[in-house]
Amino acid sequence: MTGGGSGIGLAITERLRADGHAVAVLDLNPPDAEYAYKADVTDRDQIEEALTSVRRDLGPVTILVNAAGLDGFKRFADLKFEAWQRVIDVNLNGVFHCTQAVLPDMVEAGWGRIVNISSSSAHSGQPFMAHYVSAKSAVNGLTKALALELGPAGITVNAVPPGFIDTPMLRKAEERGLLGGTVEDHVQRTPVRRVGRPEDLAATCSFLISEEAGYITGQIVGVNGGRNT
Numbered sequence: 001m002t003g004g005g006s007g008i009g010l011a012i013t014e015r016l017r018a019d020g021h022a023v024a025v026l027d028l029n030p031p032d033a034e035y036a037y038k039a040d041v042t043d044r045d046q047i048e049e050a051l052t053s054v055r056r057d058l059g060p061v062t063i064l065v066n067a068a069g070l071d072g073f074k075r076f077a078d079l080k081f082e083a084w085q086r087v088i089d090v091n092l093n094g095v096f097h098c099t100q101a102v103l104p105d106m107v108e109a110g111w112g113r114i115v116n117i118s119s120s121s122a123h124s125g126q127p128f129m130a131h132y133v134s135a136k137s138a139v140n141g142l143t144k145a146l147a148l149e150l151g152p153a154g155i156t157v158n159a160v161p162p163g164f165i166d167t168p169m170l171r172k173a174e175e176r177g178l179l180g181g182t183v184e185d186h187v188q189r190t191p192v193r194r195v196g197r198p199e200d201l202a203a204t205c206s207f208l209i210s211e212e213a214g215y216i217t218g219q220i221v222g223v224n225g226g227r228n229t
């Protein structure tokens, strides 16, 4: 579980543990808890080092949820290439590194589940978030490509793009006036008329990694209260 120290990743971690899974958390600032490991998902050496500990403590990794993410807001004309690169690095290259690093365990087991937390902004677009939307759109594409490539190995790969989910990331953006209105304004534009909860994502992941979801792969499963655009 990457990004398991906060928000959506934290809720997924708690849910999967409640489901009976042994969950390791990789995060920039991991919680002071068992099976939490420090790693920047953009740094392959740090990932491999953390995975050595995970395999020692919990065994091979057959389920991966990529939830680590970094948003960014900048007018495209003013967007520095370094900022573009960092957002692409965390949101897209992080998924590349973590997936490639655990893949041998899944291939060896002949079974695996990968869930990538992308973003509904990949469908709708989002002004001032060109780097973030580009990265998350690529994650959806990567998901589809890997589903075809890894299906014969018994590995499913799905993406879950959240809509507006009440997490530190969302509230920080609201506080900085970057959401184009308040969270409550967005609730009024959401068919189910509430903000999403991290637990909504956790429930979806719980199902997608289950044995009974084995015929679902390459799908982009939106969790957005009905607001696709």
Ligand code: NAP
Pocket: 002, 003, 004, 005, 006, 007, 008, 009, 026, 027, 028, 029, 039, 040, 041, 042, 066, 067, 068, 069, 070, 071, 090, 094, 117, 118, 119, 120, 121, 161, 162, 163, 164, 165, 166, 167, 168, 169, 170
């Ligand atoms: P969050 O509360 O900020 O959690 C993101 C987590 O990822 C944090 O623990 C963060 O660590 C970690 N992280 C960031 N960069 C990392 C790196 N380089 N290496 C390792 N860990 C890193 O955000 P969230 O709202 O739960 O977001 C979870 C995922 O959902 C993200 O991929 C996000 O893009 C996506 N998403 C969220 C929403 C929403 O409405 N909340 C909507 C669409 C998509 P630090 O806190 O230590 O930086």
